[in-house]
Amino acid sequence: MKAVILFHSTNHAIWAENELKESKILCKMISVPRHLSSDCGYCVQIDADDGEKASSILNAKNIEFDNIENYEGE
Amino acid sequence: MLKDKIKSGVIYLDNAATSFPKPECVIDAVVNYMTQIGANPGRSGHKLSIEAGQIVFKVRESIAALFKIKNPMNVIFTSNATEALNIAIKGIMQEGDHVITTSMEHNSTIRPLHELEKEALISLAIVQADRNGIIDPKKIKEAITVRTKSVVVNHASNVLGCIQPIREIGKICKENGVIFIVDCAQSAGVVPIDINRDNIGILAFAGHKGLYGPTGTGGMVIADDFDHKKIKPLKYGGTGSLSDKIEQPDFLPDRFESGTLNVAGLSGLLAGSQYIQKKPGGIKGIYLHKNELQKYFIKQAEMQIPGFTCYSSSNLPSVGVIAFRLNNISVSDVAQILSDKYEIMCRQGLHCSPLAHQTIGTFPEGTLRFGFGIFNTKEEIDTAVHALKSISEGN
Incomplete structure (x- = not known):
């Protein structure tokens, strides 16, 4: 099962991806799914099981994010 | 060679x-972006857009490290130090405010301040430097009134090259609850600057001088503990974020970065900033x-x-x-x-x-x-x- 972390800003999405990769969390930047957000840019896709861990890493680094939603993708 | x-x-x-x-690395970085990446950062979800976004993020990190701030999102890119100073000055001052500046300022500071004074929005005190161009921090302290909102100082003179005692001036500002804005156009990349230890609220830097980036690059750096909502944006527009809303986002850096950034220039600025920071010595x-x-x-x-x-x-x-x-x-x-x-x-x-x-x-x-x-x-x-x-x- 996959999930996506949504951000207010693509600047934060990139920062988050870098930090998550550094913490060895498998992640990938993907286009923001239209039904989940109005933003033009990208979000970070992770394994849904890593959601809690990713959330705590981002909070520890003060990287603001909107929410984490389950999303399998295409 | x-x-x-x-x-x-x-x-x-x-x-x-x-x-x-x-x-050379600055030129290579610009050419690499222009020939291999080319895309708009933060607007689309494709690989090249993400690569462009990575470049922009890396410059933020590099500039944050240069000025010793923790949050790279507090680095706002502008087209030069002048634009950054205009955002800071026009975005902070309100009717009735008193502002202190110095007789060593560049027109990038004195013109926006003078304009606000002409419009009778602010009152302005200009502290006189000595013949060597140096400002006595005591004179800044004496000029502070109950209405003083901000002190704006040119860190290093573009005429004489002399360097102002910003840490001492910043301390006075901090003790008096005054916002310290520093023009680092000449000093960034030449004088070590620590935004917290130097008690700076907002600083403006040029990318094309001591940081060895291309022209058309520069920025505003906001201290980690400074409430950026006190600064009104100069520009409003597309940020790639909150696209369903007609309100300007209030978070950093989007609040101040409407419109597509100069990614070609920023690619060069990243290389320049890394080059001077990694240089022996x-x-x-x-x-x-x-x-x-x-x-x-x-x-x-x-x-x-x-x-x-x-x-x-x-x-x-x-x-x-x-x-x-x-x-x-x-x-x-x-x-x-x-x-x-x-x-x-x-x-x-x-x-x-x-x-x-x-x-x-x-x-x-x-x-x-x-x-x-x-x-x-x-x-x-x-x-x-x-x-x-x-x-x-x-x-």
């Missing part, structure tokens, strides 16, 4: 306006190099050139910028001969700083200005001294 990038024989001493030549080494060249030039010129008058002190710390004149010869004539006959590039006139020239008694004629860069050598200075000597002797 680097020198091949510069026309053979040219001696470039106008680094205070724009540094040149740029390190780092920023401190660059500072020492420029001070050595400054002292060497003044010493040689005073020994060899008849009628040489120097306005920059060789006893004060400097960013490698020197104002001088040759007695009885117009500064524009000297600069023209240096360019045409000797291939030496420098700047003459008032350097967009009428108040600074009034302070040192060189208004309205102005001075000649040499601005040394990281690639300048003592041999180049010898050539320049020889040329000035010939001009002064009428040869």
Whole structure:
């Protein structure tokens, strides 16, 4: 099962991806799914099981994010 | 090699306006973006857009490290230091505010402040520097009133090269609850700056001078503990975020970064910023190099050139910028001969700083200005001294 972390800003999405990769969390930047957000840019896709861990890493680094939603993708 | 990038024989001493030549890595980074990436950062979800976004994020990190701030999102990119100063000044001041600035400011600071004063929105106090261009922090303290909102200071003079005691001024600002805005156009990349220890609220930097990026780059850095919502944006528009709303986002950096960024320029700025920070000796080494060249030039010129008058002190710390004149010869004539006959590039006139020239008694004629860069050598200075000597002797 996959999930996506949504951000207010693509600047934060990139920062988050870098930090998550550094913490060895498998992640990938993907286009923001239209039904989940109005933003033009990208979000970070992770394994849904890593959601809690990713959330705590981002909070520890003060990287603001909107929410984490389950999303399998295409 | 680097020198091949510069026309053979040219001696470039106008680094205070724009540094040149740029390190090879800066040119390569711009070419790489323009030929291999090219996309808009933060707007689309494709790979190239993400790569462009990565570049922008890396510059933020590099600039954050340079000024010792924790949150890279507090680095806002603008087209130059002037735009950053306009955002800070026009975005913070409100009707009835009192602002303190100095007699050493560049027009990038004094013009927006003067405009607000003309509109009767603010009152302005200009603290006078001494003949060496140095501001006494006690004078700033004495000028503070109950209405003082902000103190705006040029860290290093673009005319004299002298460096203001910003840590002390910043401490006074902090103790009095006043926002300290610092123009680091000349000092960024030359003088180590720690935004927290120097008690700075907001600083403005140029990307194309001491950071060795391309023209059209610069930015505003907001201290980690500063409430950025106190600053009203100058520009409103597309940010790629909250696209369903017509309100401007209030978070950083989007609040101040409407419209597509200059990613080609920022690619070069990233390379330039990394280059100077990784250089052996780092920023401190660059500072020492420029001070050595400054002292060497003044010493040689005073020994060899008849009628040489120097306005920059060789006893004060400097960013490698020197104002001088040759007695009885117009500064524009000297600069023209240096360019045409000797291939030496420098700047003459008032350097967009009428108040600074009034302070040192060189208004309205102005001075000649040499601005040394990281690639300048003592041999180049010898050539320049020889040329000035010939001009002064009428040869």
